[in-house]
Amino acid sequence: MRAIGIILAGGNNHRMKELSSKRAIAAMPVAGSYRSIDFSLSNMSNSHVQKVAVLTQYNSRSLNEHLSSSKWWDFGRKQGGLYIFTPTVTAENSYWYRGTADAIWQNIDWLKQSHEPYVVIASGDGVYKMDYNKVLEYHIDKKADITVVCKEMPQDTDMSRFGVIKADETGRVMDFEEKPMATDAHLVSCGIYIIRRRQLIELIEKCAEEDRYDFVRDILVRYKNVKRIYAYKMDTYWNSIASVDAYYQTNMDFLKADVRKHFLHDYPDIYSKVQDLPPAKYNAGANVKNSLVASGCIINGTVENSVLFKKVFVGNNCVIRNSIILNDVYLGDNTCIENCIVESRDTIRANSRYVGEDGVKVVIEKNERYIM
Known part of the structure; x- marks a missing residue:
């Protein structure tokens, strides 16, 4: 050109x-x-x-x-x-x-x-x-x-x-x-x-x-x-x-x-910087519907109509609906996320609940890892 x-x-x-x-x-x-x-x-x-x-x-x-x-x-x-x-x-x-x-x-x-x-x-x-x-x-x-x-x-x-x-x-x-x-x-x-x-x-x-x-x-x-x-x-x-x-x-x-x-899928492709991450892992109890799940993710809970970016961990009994979870987020057990955008490298404590009721809610927690 x-x-x-x-x-x-x-x-x-x-x-x-x-x-x-x-x-x-x-x-x-x-x-x-x-x-x-x-x-x-x-x-x-x-x-x-x-x-x-x-x-x-x-x-x-x-x-x-x-x-x-x-x-x-x-x-x-x-x-x-x-x-x-x-x-x-x-x-x-x-x-x-x-x-x-x-x-x-x-x-x-x-x-x-x-x-x-x-x-x-x-x-x-x-x-x-x-x-x-x-x-x-x-x-x-x-x-x-x-x-x-x-x-x-x-x-x-x-x-x-x-x-x-x-x-x-x-x-x-x-x-x-x-x-x-x-x-x-x-x-x-x-x-x-x-x-x-x-x-x-x-x-x-x-x-x-x-x-x-x-x-x-x-x-x-x-x-x-x-x-x-x-x-x-x-x-x-x-x-x-x-x-x-x-x-x-x-x-x-x-x-x-x-x-x-x-x-x-259609030609031509969109290119990006590639990271060497393992494929997404779906453990027993995972239930994923109509979602994009990137490489490096580990899913133990329910994910519906959501986009999960790289290296997201979804704990047991978690429910994620209509949400965007950015890179490297840890979601503790029994967490509920709905109509939200969760910032990257965040840790959402177990039993947390975030729901965007009046539009999209941006969730930002402390950048710490909690073992629960």
Whole structure:
């Protein structure tokens, strides 16, 4: 593909509450065995984008560890490969990334030293499969300056989480509103853009001159009537995990047969860093229905309509329903978990009961192991 890739994975979001207090949103576990950023990286690799930069900043330790070897996504190559860019103090600049445009500006030398004519920009919190080559073909066919990948959302969607787009019958963007309080539009930006590399350099340098830092507000919204911006509508699964409810719903979606088939069985594959863990073990008394159980888990109780990540221990007579249990959680005997997200490396004492009655409940206990 005649493009380089940029994955924006440095932001934080208060909508994630306690879940983002010790990890970047792009490092959030998804579907039992993946991290959120795996989907964008796999799409880059499957689209034959051979040179990809990941811009990290907030709580990036676990994300950097996950990306420590590029071979899992087939970026271990002599030319191109995977680049991790964190904020760097220089003689001219000592700022952290002040926004998405500023993050690109601080690494603009990498853009200038590249030779590919186009740039694919993606966010690290999207869960989807996409061939970026098809978007590039659309971009070239429309003679667009910028192409924005969009998704038509259901009527009951909370649109205040998204950038909302209105496009004419040709696909040209007529209006772009970032996180509106109220709108009648249902076409949202997926945070995926294609733009010519030289034009991106020009626009980013212009933003830097004017002390503007945000790619959406200071480029897409500001230039919507000046540049030819087009919307490319995707018709397959997409969701952003940038809130607790959205994160919960995305994982629950993987319990649906069609979503699971789309991501886990249909070509091309989604790749992730592999850990050498034993297969899940189901002891006498285990009862598992419609759930995803990752490797390294030991199940002694009942699990229904839930997603269990790696190395989860479920004690005797436990009941887990409609819940997400993150990595390395110990659930003591006779524990009841329902409509909850249990934070990783937690110990839930025996005879505990957590039920999310008014929405999803995030459960965080002390990181200690109790023998009961």
